[in-house]
Amino acid sequence: MMGTIMKVSLVGAELEENLGLRYIASELESRGHIVDIVPFNSEYDIPHAVKQVTGFAPQITGLSMVFTSRAREFCHLARALRDSGYTGHINAGGHFAALNCQSLLKDFQAFDSVALGEGEYILSALADNLDKPSRVHGLCYRRNNGSVEINPSTGNPDNLNALPFPKRTTFHEYFGKPIASILSSRGCWRNCAFCSINAWYKSGGGKKFRIRSVENIVAEMKELYFSYGIRIFNFQDDNFFLSNHIDALHRFEALRDELHKEGVHGIAIAIKARPDSITKESIQVLDDLGLFRVFLGVENASENGLRKLNRKCSIDHILNALRILNDFDVHIAYNLLMFEPDTVLEDVLINLRFMERHIENPFNFCRAEAYAGTGLEAKLLAEGGLLGDYFGFDYRLKDPGSEAFHQIANYAFFDRNFSDSGLHYFNMQVDFYFQLLRRFHPEVLSQTLRGTVRNFIKQTNLDTYQCLCQIYDFVAVIDPSDHSSIRRFAREMREIVDERSVELHDQGENILRWLNDAYGRRGKGVESRVEMPFQGYEPLSNRGFDSSWEFAGAGTTEAASLDLFGNTLSAIPYNVFKDRMIHQNEK
Ligand code: SF4
Incomplete structure (x- = not known):
């Protein structure tokens, strides 16, 4: 089938721009294939998704099965497609599908294959070899005799600069400012016990962590800024930083300087970060770039919990990161994985104290889940503590009180x-x-x-x-x-x-x-x-400030912005606040 133009439907969550699907779409389109992106945000979308796919009549349908919590919905969708008479190839990709590929293909006949790593080259190879899936590296597939085969992977793409920019369709807006998702890197250099992201990159093979060049990122941001009017850039990197503080600082400086040189000004950026990555110098540069949000990987506030989760990060790192980020007055949000199999009540108490002392930043809390391929799953399996099935493994904390x-x-x-x-x-x-x-x-x-x-x-x-x-x-x-x-x-x-x-x-x-x-x-x-x-x-205005204008010297701009006691009536403009803070910190 080499050279045949294929129609491909790519189905996945679209609550925010689905970059995974958009990257695959661009790669397929660059090879001449025709792609339709199908939003699938909940079970209720099944009839609409089936209608859109069958209306397009693609030879291949790719389902983006990333999250365990939504995996059954995608299985129902695959079945609904078959029930509607769809006979094309159904491929599943993403963390959940890749890490449970054999079970999925054995248990659900509606699926034909699973992509074991990042989808750009796997789906392109599948489009070129639909009649010979044995030629597609990194593919798990069902043979005609019903057996399930795994073709070894050649690894996730090493050179991210070689990938076409993701396909763009529509953008959400906040306060009239369009927002775009973007990636500056893929993967992560750490190995946290609960992290399915990390397990998935391992399953895809190749380097676990890869970065785009600054020039490549700037070229995409420039296009988004000037062609689409994007002003908010939501970096979806699992960790926006590099493992080395100095390297990260130099990269951010180069990014800031290049963007300014290219006329990309007045933007806001959101990132995710590990606490031990945060330094005052790097946040200063990102602040110049427009940093307004950091999703911080706090995860646990007890040293015991951090060790068990294999975070390789201390409570001092966490406290330092929160202090620096709060000094810069950006939106910080974090999650606490308060519970893991070995949690004892003393750990719970430490996490409660942490909440008490850090009430200024929004957070959520939950248990560390045992996803397929993670260290936590392996540990529970070895200890005989893994319950449930691959659609939702479960376990009990060893300490009954916890x-x-x-x-x-x-x-x-x-x-x-x-x-x-x-x-x-x-x-x-x-x-x-x-x-x-x-x-x-x-x-x-x-x-x-x-x-x-x-x-x-x-x-x-x-x-x-x-x-x-x-x-x-x-x-x-x-x-x-x-x-x-x-x-x-x-x-x-x-x-x-x-x-x-x-x-x-x-x-x-x-x-x-x-x-x-x-x-x-x-x-x-x-x-x-x-x-x-x-x-x-x-x-x-009912509190007498109007009359104070006269008292303070009405008619002058400065006076009009001060109250009776010389205090400013308005919020301090951001740049003024920032300059004052830097000045203060330098003292
Ligand atoms: S630092 Fe984050 S992305 Fe990296 S392994 Fe840990 S949880 Fe996963």
């Missing part, structure tokens, strides 16, 4: 932690919007609005902390085998947590409306900031 804590917390916080509109995610969103507005339109933000946002984040975190403390006190005295008392208490806690979540959510909604109103009033002067959609607040 297991009881986890069960109660997991049940009580289920919605707050895991639902799409969960309060912890929403807390991150509020800070995200605030920081984005501060980055682009600092002039519309009042100190009162800033204070309200900070207060909301802290209230939410404190509420979580307080409820978890209640759970701790219960677990500290209860007999862990008293299941009926544990169940009753978990139900009570869930009612409390859910009730408070509703109240806090309402407050957060008000803040989002307020941020939107502030954005809508941009360019309309200082007095436009005084309206607030909160009951119980009085507009600033």
Whole structure:
């Protein structure tokens, strides 16, 4: 079939730009194939996805099965495609599919093959050899006799610069600024015990960590900036940094200087980072670039937990990273993997203390899950502690008290932690919007609005902390085998947590409306900031500031921006704040 033009449907989550699918689409299109991207965000999308695929009638359909939590939905979709009469080749790719390839092909006849690594070259080779899958490296496939074969991989692409830029279609916007996802590297140099990302890169073969050149990244950012008007760049790298601090700093300096030279100004960037990667110097450079968000891999605050998760990172690294990032006043969000098989109540207590002392940044918490191919799965398997199946391995914490804590917390916080509109995610969103507005339109933000946002984040975190403390006190005295008392208490806690979540959510909604109103009033002067959609607040103009203009010397710009006591009435513009902070730190 070499040389035949193929039609290929690529199906996957599209809640944000799916870069994996877009990279594969570009590679296939560069070879003359025709590609259709099909959004599939939940089980409810199955009828629409089936209609779009069958309407396009591709020879190959690729399903992006990355997350274990959504794996069954993709299996249902594959079956629904077959039920609709689709006879083309169905390939599955992504972490879940690759790490469970043999089970998937044995258990689900709807699938024909699984890509074991990054999809660009595997799907291109499949398109060229659809009648001879034995020629496709890195492919697991079902032969005509029903047996499952694995073709060894030649490794994930080494030279990322050689890949065409990902196909772009539509973009989301925040405050009128289009956002694009982008990658500056692939993989990671660490080996955390719970990380399926790491396991997947290992399964794909080749180098685990690869970077694009600065020139290549700048060329793509330039195109996005000038051709599509992109102003927010969401770097999806698992860790935006390099393993060596000096190398990372030089790379960021080169990126900043090149972008400025090319006229790419006034942008905002979001990144993910390990705490031990963060240095003041590198964050300073990224701040110049427009850094407004860091998803920080805190994971656990106890040395015991960090060691068991093989984080190779100390609590000092975490504290240092939080201090530096908070000094730069960017949006920080993090997750705590509070529970792993060896967690004891003392570890839980250390994590609670950490929450108590870091209530200024939005966070979520959960258990480290045992995904296929991870060190955690291997450990549980060796110890005989692995429960469930590959659609969701399970385990029990060895310490009965900690297991009881986890069960109660997991049940009580289920919605707050895991639902799409969960309060912890929403807390991150509020800070995200605030920081984005501060980055682009600092002039519309009042100190009162800033204070309200900070207060909301802290209230939410404190509420979580307080409820978890209640759970701790219960677990500290209860007999862990008293299941009926544990169940009753978990139900009570869930009612409390859910009730408070509703109240806090309402407050957060008000803040989002307020941020939107502030954005809508941009360019309309200082007095436009005084309206607030909160009951119980009085507009600033009712508090006598108007008459103070005269007292302070009305008519001068400087006087108009000061109150009776010489304090500024508006939020400090970002650049001023930044300069002052740098100055302060240099003292
Ligand atoms: S640092 Fe992050 S991406 Fe790398 S192995 Fe650990 S969890 Fe995975």
